[in-house]
Amino acid sequence: MDTQIFDMGDIDIAWCPGCGNFAILKILKRALAELAIEPTNLVLVSGIGQAAKIPHYLRTNLFNGLHGRALPAATAIKAANPAFTVIAESGDGDMYGEGGNHFLHTIRRNPDIANIVHNNMVYGLTKGQASPTSRIGFKTPVQVAGVFLEPFNPLAVAIALNASFVARAFAGDAEQTTEILKRAIEHRGYALVDMFQPCPSFNKLNTYDWFKEHTYYLEDSHDPADRNEAFKRATEEGRFPLGIFYTNNDKETFEDNVGIYEDDGRPLYERRPDFEKLHKLIEGFKVSD
Amino acid sequence: MDDTMLLEKRDDISVVLCGRAGQGIQSVEHLLTRICKRAGYNVFAAKEYMSRIRGGMNSTQIRVSSEPVRASVSRIDILIPLDKGAVRHVEKRITPQTIILAEQQVIGDDFDRAGHKFVDVAFTRTASEIGGKIYSNVVAVGTIAALFGIDLQTVSAYVAEFFCAKSDDVVQKNLVAVKKGFDIGLGLVNSGKIRVEIAGAADLESQILVNGAEAVALGAIAGGCDFISSYPMSPSTGVLAFLAGQAKDFGIIAEQAEDEIAAINMALGAWYAGARAMVTTSGGGFALMTEGLSLAGMLESPIVIHLAQRPGPATGLPTRTEQADLELALYGGHGEFPRILLGPGRLEDAFHLTRKAFYLADKYQVPVFILTDQYFVDSYYNTGCFDLSDTRIDKHIVKTGVDYRRYELTANGISPRGIPGFGQGLVAVDSDEHDEAGHITEDLELRVAMVDKRLKKLELLPNETTPPKLVGPEDYKNLVVCWGSTYHIVEEAVGKLEADDVALLHFAQLYPLPSGTADYLLKARTTAIVENNATSQFAKLIKLHTGIDIEEKILKYDGLSYAVEELVERLNESFSRGKA
Numbered sequence: 001m002d003t004q005i006f007d008m009g010d011i012d013i014a015w016c017p018g019c020g021n022f023a024i025l026k027i028l029k030r031a032l033a034e035l036a037i038e039p040t041n042l043v044l045v046s047g048i049g050q051a052a053k054i055p056h057y058l059r060t061n062l063f064n065g066l067h068g069r070a071l072p073a074a075t076a077i078k079a080a081n082p083a084f085t086v087i088a089e090s091g092d093g094d095m096y097g098e099g100g101n102h103f104l105h106t107i108r109r110n111p112d113i114a115n116i117v118h119n120n121m122v123y124g125l126t127k128g129q130a131s132p133t134s135r136i137g138f139k140t141p142v143q144v145a146g147v148f149l150e151p152f153n154p155l156a157v158a159i160a161l162n163a164s165f166v167a168r169a170f171a172g173d174a175e176q177t178t179e180i181l182k183r184a185i186e187h188r189g190y191a192l193v194d195m196f197q198p199c200p201s202f203n204k205l206n207t208y209d210w211f212k213e214h215t216y217y218l219e220d221s222h223d224p225a226d227r228n229e230a231f232k233r234a235t236e237e238g239r240f241p242l243g244i245f246y247t248n249n250d251k252e253t254f255e256d257n258v259g260i261y262e263d264d265g266r267p268l269y270e271r272r273p274d275f276e277k278l279h280k281l282i283e284g285f286k287v288s289d
Numbered sequence: 290m291d292d293t294m295l296l297e298k299r300d301d302i303s304v305v306l307c308g309r310a311g312q313g314i315q316s317v318e319h320l321l322t323r324i325c326k327r328a329g330y331n332v333f334a335a336k337e338y339m340s341r342i343r344g345g346m347n348s349t350q351i352r353v354s355s356e357p358v359r360a361s362v363s364r365i366d367i368l369i370p371l372d373k374g375a376v377r378h379v380e381k382r383i384t385p386q387t388i389i390l391a392e393q394q395v396i397g398d399d400f401d402r403a404g405h406k407f408v409d410v411a412f413t414r415t416a417s418e419i420g421g422k423i424y425s426n427v428v429a430v431g432t433i434a435a436l437f438g439i440d441l442q443t444v445s446a447y448v449a450e451f452f453c454a455k456s457d458d459v460v461q462k463n464l465v466a467v468k469k470g471f472d473i474g475l476g477l478v479n480s481g482k483i484r485v486e487i488a489g490a491a492d493l494e495s496q497i498l499v500n501g502a503e504a505v506a507l508g509a510i511a512g513g514c515d516f517i518s519s520y521p522m523s524p525s526t527g528v529l530a531f532l533a534g535q536a537k538d539f540g541i542i543a544e545q546a547e548d549e550i551a552a553i554n555m556a557l558g559a560w561y562a563g564a565r566a567m568v569t570t571s572g573g574g575f576a577l578m579t580e581g582l583s584l585a586g587m588l589e590s591p592i593v594i595h596l597a598q599r600p601g602p603a604t605g606l607p608t609r610t611e612q613a614d615l616e617l618a619l620y621g622g623h624g625e626f627p628r629i630l631l632g633p634g635r636l637e638d639a640f641h642l643t644r645k646a647f648y649l650a651d652k653y654q655v656p657v658f659i660l661t662d663q664y665f666v667d668s669y670y671n672t673g674c675f676d677l678s679d680t681r682i683d684k685h686i687v688k689t690g691v692d693y694r695r696y697e698l699t700a701n702g703i704s705p706r707g708i709p710g711f712g713q714g715l716v717a718v719d720s721d722e723h724d725e726a727g728h729i730t731e732d733l734e735l736r737v738a739m740v741d742k743r744l745k746k747l748e749l750l751p752n753e754t755t756p757p758k759l760v761g762p763e764d765y766k767n768l769v770v771c772w773g774s775t776y777h778i779v780e781e782a783v784g785k786l787e788a789d790d791v792a793l794l795h796f797a798q799l800y801p802l803p804s805g806t807a808d809y810l811l812k813a814r815t816t817a818i819v820e821n822n823a824t825s826q827f828a829k830l831i832k833l834h835t836g837i838d839i840e841e842k843i844l845k846y847d848g849l850s851y852a853v854e855e856l857v858e859r860l861n862e863s864f865s866r867g868k869a
Contacts, residue, residue: 071551
């Protein structure tokens with residue numbers, strides 16, 4: 001499939017020149033095209049922020065909801081019609097800050113969705129405040145003396161919660177990141193891809209070059225089934241590993257567990273209530289002998 | 290006990306059981322209501338309880354009558370206190386006519402027996418002989434059933450059914466307990482000291498016995514609800530639990546969300562993908578949902594919200610009742626967008642209006658509220674079987690074409706709602722202001738067009754109005770207005786006024802305020818409103834939309850529902866003031 005199928009034509013894109021989001025958009029289109037996912041069968045769900053605008057920039061069904069609330073909506077969309085490929089995509093502030101509780105519990109719920117989090121360690125749309133992943137000492141107009149909060153470690157948290165797929169990618173490496181995204185989208189169950197990206201406007205510390213220097217790929221010998229090893233690698237600081245840290249293929253998905261698709265594969269919109277059964281249920285309240 | 294007649298009652302009897310949480314009062318309520326219904330008596334039950342799992346003091350009122358009974362009364366004909374402090378808990382409601390059946394040793398000396406009709410009944414001692422105090426509530430069930438003249442076989446049969454999932458030993462012990470209790474009751478009847486004569490009702494077999502939560506949940510199923518996501522919160526949880534119990538049979542996804550914010554965002558995601566979703570919540574939980582409510586307004590997403598009210602602010606009185614979240618439901622959510630508020634008064638209204646809520650939400654792409662409260666969801670009575678003759682479910686969705694635009698500007702403001710995966714089009718919805726295709730816009734002319742389009746839907750809603758229900762003479766001089774759960778209490782109280790110039794006007798649709806409201810009010814010489822809140826929120830809404838100030842405001846906000854007698858008194862006061 002050609003990536004052009006996802007092109008929106010001549011549209012006004014709200015990202016700054018040099019933004020890592022452009023690279024991510026291109027990589028996402030490529031991954032989707034290589035997986036031959038039809039736009040009509042794809043639902044992109046996002047929250048608010050610069051990253052969360054991405055669904056508007058490719059041809060797809062989209063649910064651009066509230067700040068931090070993409071995951072509950074994405075979970076329900078997949079549950080109401082499991083035939084869709086559902087991707088929830090937003091920034092680090094949206095997914096790890098405002099939506100932190102949903103992040104934890106969506107991992108526990110394990111819907112079959114991919115969760116791509118643009119992680120530039122800064123708030124872009126609100127112009128340069130600290131994000132949950134900002135590094136200690138990072139100075140902003142609000143964190144004037146520098147960030148002193150422990151940076152949120154999404155990978156370690158996800159592995160601790162026994163997430164079914166946990167990866168980190170870098171927007172600056174189209175080849176490997178495309179492969180990671182493809183694996184995440186294809187994975188059955190919740191799949192996290194924490195995506196390092198530079199923010200040229202508001203993060204002068206974690207630049208493209210900084211990410212190049214401070215990342216490396218997990219060795220081929222890394223066993224993603226080894227949870228303890230995955231956790232250990234996820235807590236590495238200084239130089240951050242990239243790649244697929246952890247996978248657990250034994251988990252049932254949320255759609256499996258809701259228990260309504262075992263005998264009837266139809267999505268909810270094709271169904272009607274069983275009035276005969278309802279009649280019987282109501283009759284039961286007669287408390288007859 | 291001397292030889293005088295202790296109790297002689299016909300037609301309508303009020304039994305109150307009171308004890309600590311965990312003593313099985315709920316089981317007694319369950320058993321007695323069903324046994325009485327099966328035995329052919331009209332029955333009503335309501336409860337008040339403390340916010341704790343064990344201890345505290347809770348009471349359940351069960352009214353048994355030859356005529357339909359559907360409201361709380363303060364009168365207690367028979368009181369069964371099961372523990373120390375129980376009598377004191379309800380002492381304001383005890384009169385010299387109240388007969389107290391209790392075990393002296395158990396309830397202690399915390400009240401003065403002089404001036405009371407007290408009968409020492411060995412509920413607990415009997416239970417202990419059978420195998421433990423735990424059986425004392427079932428002993429009491431047997432005693433009450435015998436007083437009502439229900440035959441032992443009916444009682445035992447239901448007790449056996451109720452405990453059927455337990456071990457044989459437990460079933461047998463409960464059957465012994467109910468039999469021993471029954472014998473105690475027979476003894477009281479045979480001694481001639483207690484005579485209760487209630488005529489059975491003829492058509493009860495065809496009726497159902499449900500509570501408010503069940504009526505809402507059954508209405509939801511009839512409305513095609515196939516998705517409920519909620520966070521447990523008293524008193525709203527009954528609807529979630531009921532639908533979860535039916536999920537497998539009816540193909541419903543019932544999910545306990547991590548918080549109310551997730552719950553409503555799940556519900557909106559579900560509607561987007563073609564489900565018919567609802568949430569059930571109470572004040573504080575709904576407060577968290579208001580961000581999502583506003584999203585529904587912007588996305589023009591249908592959603593059904595069951596808001597079971599309890600007293601606030603904040604945690605308030607978690608297990609008690611109030612009608613104080615009308616304004617929260619009406620004004621909650623940032624920005625301006627249309628909505629519909631319904632407040633059922635009767636159980637059958639709760640069923641039909643919840644069903645209708647799904648239709649309205651879907652057709653007009655607006656949030657629809659069902660406002661109930663603790664009193665309503667926890668109250669039971671027998672009522673006509675819910676009518677299911679109309680099995681239509683119109684799903685107001687369209688098959689999309691290649692050029693589908695979710696927010697197409699149309700003459701009536703309703704853009705045909707497509708869902709992803711149904712048709713060749715793409716469906717884009719956006720919490721930002723958006724263009725017709727659903728993409729972010731800052732075109733300010735388009736912004737105005739979109740606001741107008743969303744609000745225009747309000748103009749269509751009068752076609753769907755559930756009109757207020759007038760009970761009483763058409764040529765009334767005094768009019769009592771009420772809404773939501775107070776319907777039956779006001780109905781019975783107005784009946785007791787024995788005035789031929791008083792009518793009752795009950796609103797089951799609160800917003801948009803039904804047209805014609807002003808005409809009803811202008812016809813009356815004196816108007817009174819009954820609300821379970823402190824600031825007469827519905828009266829304010831009426832004034833806002835009609836300019837009419839309802840002069841007599843009868844308000845109650847102590848966490849309890851009205852009792853009929855209390856309301857009779859307050860209505861009399863109001864109308865005598867009105868005449869002066």
